[in-house]
Amino acid sequence: MNPVARLRSSSRTPFLQVVKTAVAVVAAVLLCRLLIQGPFPTFAAIAALLVVQPSINQSFVKGLERSAGVVIGVVLATAVHLLLGDSVWVVLLVVVLAILIAWALRLTPTSATQVGISGMLVLTAGVVTPNYSADRILETVVGAVVALAVNAALVPPVLLEPAHLAVARLARDTAVAFERIAVGLTEGWDHDQWHGALLQARALRSQHLRAEASITAAQESLTMNPRRSRHRDVLDRDAAVAEHLRVLVTRVTGMTRAIRDNTGPDLRADPVVGRIATEVARIGADVRALSQRVEASEMPVVEEPALTAPLEVLRPNSQHWILIGALLEDIRRVREELLGEDD
Numbered sequence: 001m002n003p004v005a006r007l008r009s010s011s012r013t014p015f016l017q018v019v020k021t022a023v024a025v026v027a028a029v030l031l032c033r034l035l036i037q038g039p040f041p042t043f044a045a046i047a048a049l050l051v052v053q054p055s056i057n058q059s060f061v062k063g064l065e066r067s068a069g070v071v072i073g074v075v076l077a078t079a080v081h082l083l084l085g086d087s088v089w090v091v092l093l094v095v096v097l098a099i100l101i102a103w104a105l106r107l108t109p110t111s112a113t114q115v116g117i118s119g120m121l122v123l124t125a126g127v128v129t130p131n132y133s134a135d136r137i138l139e140t141v142v143g144a145v146v147a148l149a150v151n152a153a154l155v156p157p158v159l160l161e162p163a164h165l166a167v168a169r170l171a172r173d174t175a176v177a178f179e180r181i182a183v184g185l186t187e188g189w190d191h192d193q194w195h196g197a198l199l200q201a202r203a204l205r206s207q208h209l210r211a212e213a214s215i216t217a218a219q220e221s222l223t224m225n226p227r228r229s230r231h232r233d234v235l236d237r238d239a240a241v242a243e244h245l246r247v248l249v250t251r252v253t254g255m256t257r258a259i260r261d262n263t264g265p266d267l268r269a270d271p272v273v274g275r276i277a278t279e280v281a282r283i284g285a286d287v288r289a290l291s292q293r294v295e296a297s298e299m300p301v302v303e304e305p306a307l308t309a310p311l312e313v314l315r316p317n318s319q320h321w322i323l324i325g326a327l328l329e330d331i332r333r334v335r336e337e338l339l340g341e342d343d
Contacts, residue, residue: 016154017052024048024150028143035142036135042121043070043136047143050110052151054221059151062110063144069107069114070140073098077119078133086123094119160235163218164294166211167238170204170245171291177201177252179284181259185277188268194260201256204249208242215239241294247337248287255280255330262323272324279331286338 028048032041047066053059077094084090095116102112122136180197189197218235267273 017054020150020154021049021052021147023154024052024143024147027150028146031146032139032142036138038132038135039125041139041143042125043118043139044143044146047140048147051144051147059148063148065108065110066114067137067140067144069102069111070118071137072101072105072111073115073118073120074122074133074136076101076115077122080119081123091120091123094123160218160221163211163214163235163238166207166214167242167245168291168294170207170211170249171241171287171294173207174204174245174248174252175284175287175291177204177249177256177284178280178287181252181255182277182281182284184259185268185273185280188265189263191260191263194256194263198253198256198260201249201253204253208246208249211242211245215242238294241290244290244337248334251330251334251337255327258323258326258330267323270324276324276327276331280327283331283334283338 025045025048028044029041032044047063047070050066051059051063053062076098080090080094080097084093098116098119099112102115107115118136118140122133177197177200180200184194184197215235215238218238
């Protein structure tokens with residue numbers, strides 16, 4: 001891979017966040033110029049640049065991390081300067097001490113990096129005095145508070161739509177996986193066809209992980225968000241559906257693998273297999289209906305699914321009875337999951 005390509009992200013930062021960052025920097029600098037007499041408020045500008053994040057909760061955490069790092073770094077630099085004076089080796093000593101202190105305190109990477117940077121900036125920016133150090137701490141706090149306020153006031157981000165679409169897409173693709181089993185049993189697929197179906201079913205696991213990551217990001221965006229009340233119910237419903245789909249993905253993958261490993265040319269000849277195919281097709285219809293309710297943002301209602309009563313096998317197949325029994329048990333468990341009866 002071209003190393004230069006790593007400098008670019010696969011997606012752009014939302015333009016609104018760019019605007020909010022610019023507004024936060026300008027507002028923080030202007031406010032500091034009114035409150036603090038002195039040089040350009042570099043610490044305030046840096047804090048504003050770093051604190052504006054995709055969610056208000058992340059901005060709050062970044063503000064705390066940066067403020068803590070600045071306080072430790074400024075206090076450390078001031079103390080060392082008063083004891084040892086001003087020279088190049090003093091700056092290097094402060095940087096080394098900052099690294100060791102951050103390690104000893106188990107600070108987060110943001111805070112740990114900020115300790116050393118703040119100490120170095122204080123020692124190289126001019127005459128170090130207690131008032132100068134206090135002003136730099138105040139600048140950081142002002143920059144962080146302004147950035148947090150701007151992020152909360154200017155259309156606080158809500159990452160609900162990506163999570164909603166991910167869950168609906170997962171439900172739709174899970175329905176397709178069940179329908180694929182029904183078609184394969186009806187048409188009498190061979191081993192290679194079932195192997196391809198298994199690969200597609202296994203891909204649902206990664207898709208479910210991505211849906212869960214989207215839900216986590218949405219929950220993060222709602223934390224401390226003034227608009228959270230109007231979106232919380234939808235997100236909670238999506239999270240509940242994703243948990244049901246986790247079970248269904250496991251079931252459809254297991255069913256596909258069992259058929260791939262145990263299928264045979266005469267499997268389709270057993271009359272029970274045709275009835276199993278019908279039941280699996282009904283499962284697909286139920287899951288597809290669930291995906292449509294998710295897309296329409298409707299409350300998933302526990303209702304009688306298209307599945308009929310459990311199948312009865314009066315005469316087990318002498319060759320495929322293990323596979324047929326496993327499929328019947330999977331159908332029973334899927335039915336319980338769709339009805340909300342599974343403990």
